[in-house]
Amino acid sequence: MDNQLIWIILKKLRAPFLVIIFTFSISILGMMLIPGVDDKGNVYYLNFFDAIYFVSYMATTIGFGESPYAFTYPQKLWVTVAIYLTVIGWFYGIGTIVSLIQDETLKKAINTNKFRKQVLGLKEKFYIILGYNRITKDIINFAGENGYRFVVIDKNEEKIEELYLENFQPYVPAIMGDATNQNVLKLAGIGLENCKGVISLFEDDAKNMEIATVCKLLNKNIDIIVKATSKNQFDYYKSLGIKYIQNPFKIISDRIYYNLTAPYIWLLELWAYGHSLKFSKKDLFPHGKYLICGYGRMGKALEEGLKRAGIEYEIFNIKTQEYKAKKGSVIFGDEEDKKNLEKLNIKKIDAIIASTNNDLLNLTIINKAKELNPKIYTIARENSLEDLTIFQAAKIDRIYVLEKILAEYTYTVISRPLVNAFIEEIRKKDNEWAEVIVNILKTIAGENPLYYEIEINEKNAYALCRRLEKGEKITYGDIRKSRADRNELLKIVYLLLKRDEKTILMPTPQTEIKINDKLLIAADEENIDDFEYIVNNIYELEYVLNKKGT
Amino acid sequence: MNTHKIISGFFFILAMTLNFGFVYGDPTIIEQHSAYELFFTIIVNLIATILKLGDKTQLGAVLLATSLVADLQLLASAAVWAVALYGVQKFTVTTSVTIVSLAGGAFLANLVSVILFIGDTLKSKR
Numbered sequence: 061m062d063n064q065l066i067w068i069i070l071k072k073l074r075a076p077f078l079v080i081i082f083t084f085s086i087s088i089l090g091m092m093l094i095p096g097v098d099d100k101g102n103v104y105y106l107n108f109f110d111a112i113y114f115v116s117y118m119a120t121t122i123g124f125g126e127s128p129y130a131f132t133y134p135q136k137l138w139v140t141v142a143i144y145l146t147v148i149g150w151f152y153g154i155g156t157i158v159s160l161i162q163d164e165t166l167k168k169a170i171n172t173n174k175f176r177k178q179v180l181g182l183k184e185k186f187y188i189i190l191g192y193n194r195i196t197k198d199i200i201n202f203a204g205e206n207g208y209r210f211v212v213i214d215k216n217e218e219k220i221e222e223l224y225l226e227n228f229q230p231y232v233p234a235i236m237g238d239a240t241n242q243n244v245l246k247l248a249g250i251g252l253e254n255c256k257g258v259i260s261l262f263e264d265d266a267k268n269m270e271i272a273t274v275c276k277l278l279n280k281n282i283d284i285i286v287k288a289t290s291k292n293q294f295d296y297y298k299s300l301g302i303k304y305i306q307n308p309f310k311i312i313s314d315r316i317y318y319n320l321t322a323p324y325i326w327l328l329e330l331w332a333y334g335h336s337l338k339f340s341k342k343d344l345f346p347h348g349k350y351l352i353c354g355y356g357r358m359g360k361a362l363e364e365g366l367k368r369a370g371i372e373y374e375i376f377n378i379k380t381q382e383y384k385a386k387k388g389s390v391i392f393g394d395e396e397d398k399k400n401l402e403k404l405n406i407k408k409i410d411a412i413i414a415s416t417n418n419d420l421l422n423l424t425i426i427n428k429a430k431e432l433n434p435k436i437y438t439i440a441r442e443n444s445l446e447d448l449t450i451f452q453a454a455k456i457d458r459i460y461v462l463e464k465i466l467a468e469y470t471y472t473v474i475s476r477p478l479v480n481a482f483i484e485e486i487r488k489k490d491n492e493w494a495e496v497i498v499n500i501l502k503t504i505a506g507e508n509p510l511y512y513e514i515e516i517n518e519k520n521a522y523a524l525c526r527r528l529e530k531g532e533k534i535t536y537g538d539i540r541k542s543r544a545d546r547n548e549l550l551k552i553v554y555l556l557l558k559r560d561e562k563t564i565l566m567p568t569p570q571t572e573i574k575i576n577d578k579l580l581i582a583a584d585e586e587n588i589d590d591f592e593y594i595v596n597n598i599y600e601l602e603y604v605l606n607k608k609g610t
Numbered sequence: 611m612n613t614h615k616i617i618s619g620f621f622f623i624l625a626m627t628l629n630f631g632f633v634y635g636d637p638t639i640i641e642q643h644s645a646y647e648l649f650f651t652i653i654v655n656l657i658a659t660i661l662k663l664g665d666k667t668q669l670g671a672v673l674l675a676t677s678l679v680a681d682l683q684l685l686a687s688a689a690v691w692a693v694a695l696y697g698v699q700k701f702t703v704t705t706s707v708t709i710v711s712l713a714g715g716a717f718l719a720n721l722v723s724v725i726l727f728i729g730d731t732l733k734s735k736r
Contacts, residue, residue, distance in 0.1 A: 073664075
């Protein structure tokens with residue numbers, strides 16, 4: 061790869077070099093063969109040095125004058141010929157070199173070289189992101205804080221420029237290329253030891269499928285985070301052994317399901333994704349009759365969720381393309397539309413979900429429904445973040461932004477694997493259990509607790525590891541004590557413990573600590589700091605562990 | 611038949627033969643060695659070098675290396691001549707031997723280059 065560049069340059073320089081050598085040698089030879097007359101009238105011949113000296117400054121148009129003596133007419137005649145010969149040759153050579161510098165292939169080769177060096181220079185674990193857009197930008201911003209690095213491939217040069225303008229710190233190497241091309245993927249470091257995975261969240265499902273297959277073949281050890289919107293794709297990805305399959309419609313459907321059947325699980329889950337641990341007004345969906353507008357991929361997913369929750373629903377099958385073709389716009393709400401809604405008995409419906417793939421259509425459906433039934437609960441799908449302000453202004457009760465949900469899920473998977481495991485576990489529990497947990501969290505860790513992941517090892521928990529290595533038995537309860545007064549509890553909650561492949565939800569204080577345990581903790585900032593002190597500082601740990609009570 | 615092969619083969623071999631012609635003769639007597647012949651040797655060698663540029667194969671790289679060695683030796687030879695005549699203005703037997711032996715070294719490099727070139731030609735089945 062490295063030499064590609066030099067070969068391109070060399071090959072293109074062949075012709076100009078040959079031209080320069082030919083013209084120069086002919087001119088030099090001619091200068092030497094033609095007799096001149098010196099200042100005393102004697103015949104003399106220019107020697108090699110004189111000839112080379114003269115031709116060099118003549119050809120480069122520097123022109124110091126005739127040397128060593130003024131030329132005779134035969135000499136001048138030859139010089140005239142030589143000027144045109146060498147000067148043209150010289151300019152041709154220079155011109156070729158200049159155009160070579162601006163050459164697209166060369167530029168690309170230089171960029172590729174630079175990119176390759178940057179990728180090889182990454183010492184941290186990194187993910188390859190395919191396609192740069194708002195979703196992936198969010199992922200870079202959030203997960204980047206957790207020490208992961210990223211490499212971006214996009215086939216659009218403007219997007220790459222945009223990424224450079226963003227000035228990510230640390231640096232994000234980016235290259236223009238087709239993400240389905242395995243050479244580009246290899247260049248992006250898919251085969252490298254520290255490549256953790258590939259993120260492919262393209263709108264085009266077929267493309268995601270192709271990429272996932274290629275990536276899995278190129279390196280079977282990497283994680284692939286891929287978007288799938290249908291059951292077929294999901295099964296296919298599963299068969300490839302891909303762990304992280306993102307289906308935004310399924311996510312929304314699940315959220316609605318949990319909101320309806322187990323609101324506390326819903327609350328915990330949302331909290332885990334960075335929302336607050338509190339029900340705000342209008343957070344809870346009404347139990348009653350639902351109307352799903354739009355019966356595409358999302359509509360079907362919603363239907364499944366509602367069915368599972370045992371909720372009554374109606375489907376209003378409105379297709380964006382058809383609607384647009386018929387009415388010439390996507391502004392919903394003329395007489396016919398109104399009749400359609402009335403036919404569906406809009407006055408008796410408790411909640412409406414606008415789930416078409418057109419934002420304007422969703423918005424106008426919601427508006428019309430509200431006009432006909434002011435008490436209706438409104439849920440809207442929003443496809444692109446650009447329209448966010450309009451949606452907020454429309455006072456919709458619940459907005460699902462596909463882009464944001466995808467971004468949230470992806471960076472949780474990447475940078476907080478334990479949170480992901482936690483969500484999986486709580487979904488197996490019931491609402492009562494979740495309510496207890498929410499109350500525990502609130503009483504111990506405050507209204508809005510943070511979560512914190514730690515792996516018990518030499519680096520993160522120096523003091524604790526030293527004692528564990530000596531064979532001492534320490535339980536999680538032992539270290540959950542305030543370092544100000546060891547008779548008081550430290551205000552943290554152990555949410556999840558991952559030991560090898562086993563996950564323990566809410567580990568009891570009697571659980572023994574083992575090295576390499578991965579722990580998810582909820583607490584406020586101050587108590588997280590205290591916990592870090594205790595596990596790292598031998599004196600703090602000694603004080604906290606002192607069982608004699610002195 | 612390959613035009614590029616003919617042209618490059620022509621220049622590679624011409625570089626060697628001219629070089630030989632210059633070196634041939636008593637090294638202590640500079641009159642037995644023509645300056646014009648050295649000039650042409652240098653020019654043809656430079657052309658041969660350019661023709662070897664941009665060949666990505668292993669052999670191409672070695673050919674280029676031999677050519678660069680020959681260029682270096684010949685240019686050094688010419689430089690010694692020029693400095694002796696116009697720089698220090700003292701032309702001794704040592705100078706003469708230096709000029710010829712430097713060109714002799716270049717001849718060896720050219721010989722290697724031609725052998726490699728012929729070997730490659732024989733090896734290819736087309």
